[in-house]
Amino acid sequence: MSCLLGIETSCDDTAAAVLRDGAVQSSIVSSQHDIHADYGGVVPELASRNHQRYIAPVVQQALAEAEVSLDALDAVAVTHGPGLPGSLLVGLSYAKALAAGRGLPLVGVNHLAGHLYSTDLAPEPPQRPYVALIVSGGHTMLVHVADTFTHRVLGQTRDDAAGEAFDKVAQLLDLGYPGGPAIDTHAAAGDPSFHDFPRTRLDAFDFSFSGLKTSVLYYLRDLGAERAAVLDAHLADVCASFQQAVVDVLVGALADAVAATGVSTITIAGGVAANSALRAAVHTLAAQRGLSVHLPPMDYCMDNAAMIAHVGALRWARGTAAPATLDIDPRLAL
Template identity: 45%
Template sequence: MATAEVRAEITTFRGEMQRFPPAPLRETPGLDVNFGRMIILGFESSCDETGVAVVCTERGLLAHALHTQIAMHADYGGVVPELASRDHIRRALPLTTEVLAQAGLVLGDVDAIAYTAGPGLAGALLVGASVAQSMAWTLGVPAIPIHHLEGHLLSPRLATPQPAFPFVALLVSGGHTQLMRVDGVGRYELLGETLDDAAGEAFDKSAKLLGLGYPGGPALSALAEQGDADRFELPRPMLHSGDLDFSFSGLKTAVLTKVKAANANGAMDEQTRADLAAATQRAIVEVLIAKAAKALRQTGLKRLVVAGGVGANRLLRQRLETALRPLKGEAFFPPLALCTDNGAMIAFAAAQRVQAGLWSPEDDPATSLQHAFTVRPRWDLAEVSRA
């Protein structure tokens, strides 16, 4: 049963929907779409960012807007799922209005609506799916569910120069750390993944041990700029494992041991904290680089795409480009503004799937009550890969 507050927010949402200019009625959802040129509105709401964007299959990214909930969750030291869901409801329509205005469009110009269907927080995903499918039904256009990680994986192709297929992708965020071989849109092969904590999670947990604020990863990286990474020796888990898998839980334990020792000796001052931050960051980055380079050698490929929130880390970007030179490899990153969760990557992934022939109106959940508002909080990327 929804709370009174959530009911009120949904009522407000319905009222705001009426502010949009009416669109031409399309009797059969999706069947009159011109697949040569499409304008796609994308929604991202898998966690604590509400992202909305407009992508044209011919012209690329037209506009995007993002609202982050960092300030709202900071007092709790992490994401509170119910608060995240409520905030997505409040932000979806204002952000939609903003991006349509930026692009010089009205809602009736939209040919399809894409949304993150998983993985992520169930409630947050349901908000995005509800908004997207409600709009799709109202307009009589397709609703296209997108895998969150596929959005990240393809996002560097929004930049110029665009990485050509095939390439190795390093997906590195707070919830995922994976190496993928990518031979085309929808053609993904898992090469390796974390066996426990993700790299972003290692950043966040270590930051918490150091008494840093939320979100921990960026705070730790900022503090590391002032530190001496050579002062503390930390492990590089699975660095020489012979495979392409990762493990970061042991690193977190080692950081905890160093923090306890410094506190016990009365040595935990600001410089010690900065030195530990620098050592932690370097340990994580060195493992990521070593595994990524090994993946290029193993596959024989020369292009490495880095995506996900940790892809914004400055040390990772600097060290990776240097490490790939002996391999004659090249690293590609999304623009910094698109490293975190965002609507642009969702709209773009939908455009890429349509253009690759991997989606048709028959796949539209809006045409089937059985699949309406379906989301997948847990969803393996391999399931969206074609043979």
């Protein structure tokens, strides 16, 4: 029997969740998208200030929805990296104070580990071993998971993450922030073969999306005076062409990783795992290769505290508790 509170504030979403005996009882996320939309991306100072504003009520709402009191908690799990320093500090400070005040163990959780094992929260969790593709605004990586907490990073992006490329291209197309959902929506009505944007693959399993982003920039620049007319008629096609380039790179690398590791199970996680074209392409790959594919529920693709509580519970069950000196690590590696 266990009851954990999870807290997640690595970027711009303030999140809290309650996990009881491995089952999610509540998962509350307060998004700051409207706050940062005018800037085309997350402003770190604004993010940390709003975490301070919302952390207490978000935790209270998570406890209330789960019908759990502070007295019923067995531990507090919190993200301590990677992420924005100011944002991480708000969540960790609150979790430390709560744990100390209630005499509870504190469990530090790697945000990327939260995404990596978020598929455990699906109705049919994946069996180990598997290859996971983590794709979000800040990270793109392939990970071989031999067993729980026995994993190896096969490759990762050397510059822009896939989600970051979506946001930056959406800004070039005046689609607002966050860009991923907007591009996905427009691309659904477009022709992915309208324009052949480059597919960049580096050595082994590393990624690079900065060249693709720059290619879109040059394509729009070279339209010159015809830009407005072309986008008016072909915005959906441009979105679909860009999106297809990203998906081809991601799924191509995933396919190569499957071949190299010999696994029969794949997962994708992170915010971009909500992208409809990527989900469809991964299912197609699974059907072609006879693979088992597992995706987290849509609510758990984005940053959330349920995945943090889950990983915290796994670590706590192994007797792993953090010292009172636990600090943030904005560049924490998986």
